[in-house]
Amino acid sequence: MTKISKIAVLTSGGDAPGMNAAIRAVTRTAIYNNLEVIGIREGYRGMIENLYTPHDVSDIIQRGGTILKTARCMEFKTSEGRQIAYNNLKAIGVNGVIVIGGDGTFTGARIFNEEFDIPLIGIPGTIDNDLYGTDYTIGYDTALNTVVEAVDKIRDTASAHNRMFFIEVMGAEAGFIALRSGIATGAEAIIIPEVDDEVEKLNKLLESGRRQKASNIVIVAEGDKEGGAYKLANTIKEHYPNYDIRITVLGHVQRGGSPSAFDRVTASRLGYAAVEALLDDQKSTMVGIQNNEIALVPFRKAVKLHKSVDRNLLEIAEILSI
Ligand code: ATP
Helix, strand or coil, rough: CCCCCEEEEEECCCCCCCCHHHHHHHHHHHCCCCEEEEEEECHHHHHHCCEECCCCCCCCCCCCCCCCCCCCCCCHHHHHHHHHHHHHHHHHHCCCCEEEEEEHHHHHHHHHHCCCCCCCEEEEECCCCCCCCCCEEECEEEEEEEHHHHHHHHHHHHHHHHHEEEECCCCCCCCCCHHHHHHHHHCEEECCCCCHHHHHHHHHHHCCCCCCCCEEEEEEEECCCHHHHHHHHHHHHHHHCEEEEEECCCCHHHCCCCCCCHHHHHHHHHHHHHHHHHCCCCCEEEEEEEEEEEEEEEEEHHCCCCCCCHHHHHHHHHHHCC
């Protein structure tokens, strides 16, 4: 096994607040261990197109986005593309890479590690929190707080007019943001892909007429089977014309902003752990957090296994919204 002497760090896939804090932690931990460290710009594209950058990590821990930029790179999905990436890394003497991203990023990293001898370690960075093997992904807490702040504002105006708002939040295949933000904002209903009978329950609530003279917040995960907030709101409107219904799609505002303290600390812990993992000869592995301890999870498991929503939280949401 080659002794690790020079590492690279990149961010890939969707950006998430706290990625910069992770880049900083990786860089500083590497320097502390006398490793050379470079930044690769624009995810895997940078590996293929030699987009390297010396990166200054002071004054970035509080910034959203990613100073290394991110990208989706189709060429890395081909064996020719990955071969070029490997040759490029070899040519500049990089013998360890830390990738910050989501399941697509780790799928690419796993394949690369099956083909080549440069170890890759992953740090979970995605606002969706949908990765198996870690209780939290970097960016989730910040996104959640952004949603809560926005929904609280909408609640004020909804209350003033006794309106019902359908608010769509991110979560293409998972309802993690919707469920927690729904609990945190006291939503009357939470519509997520993981639960089947939520619309039925919403119908019952509306039929009862109990909340006609009040504000109503319905949080909808964008990936829900009902087809998102617009579609669902239109169906409800047809059946209950007495309700004054409005729709808000929060969209990309959820991705931006200064990372929360929680995300900064999580990113710092994971960045440190990722370098340690490389030094411990790990490869094809994600560093995660389980029960507040660092956990090493093979990419194979992180991308394949499904992370379920917390059933206990679902029950709490249901009890508290009646
Ligand atoms: P997010 O969860 O925020 O969307 P992600 O990491 O899942 O982040 P993707 O766009 O799915 O984002 O993947 C990022 C990059 O990983 C892709 O652009 C591609 O370069 C690489 N990648 C994804 N899937 C594969 C694959 N099957 N083989 C090789 N590389 C892949």
